Amino acid sequence: EPEVTQTPSHQVTQMGQEVILRCVPISNHLYFYWYRQILGQKVEFLVSFYNNEISEKSEIFDDQFSVERPDGSNFTLKIRSTKLEDSAMYFCASSEVLRGSGANVLTFGAGSRLTVL
């Protein structure tokens, strides 16, 4: 079954450093997303990406964050100058639109755990 893959599975970084989290979405999916889940809390929407540009972003997704699709397969989340509160699990997802419904069904990757020290 097709899956979304994320790397790294766990990254430890020092406060102020930049991190790049990588995702390979399902090949025929057109919509890509990043979500964040702080330990024990809800899953929060960060950004959605379609047609090589950001289509929606949340209040959390400020200038510290950026997304790119550097080639035809990878989808990256860059976090500049990390802060302690950026420690979380970051999930990538991709989706296709259900035929006849217009509804997106998301498939999530296993997540990248970011620990900022």
Add this chain to the structure above:
Amino acid sequence: QQPVQSPQAVILREGEDAVINCSSSKALYSVHWYRQKHGEAPIFLMILLKGGEQKGHDKISASFNEKKQQSSLYLTASQLSYSGTYFCGTTTGNQFYFGTGTSLTVIP
């Protein structure tokens, strides 16, 4: 915009039933249900699109009320493998919002 779920947490013995509710103040375009086990990605369970729809597979089913403001997930004869956090969710434009989540623990 985030749907509200109830209860926040529930503990069941194997074989017992549970109902998880998901409510919104506005009509939803669709409602999705996901289950997340600790430390893992949310896994898609099902999607409901129409008011009055009911859908299910195995012992897990869901309903979507006529006004499309409430959905319920029904877990019958629960198994240990059902433990996890259940999220409803909905799409708005190109955003997908998760509900507040319900932690379900099934004990022997």
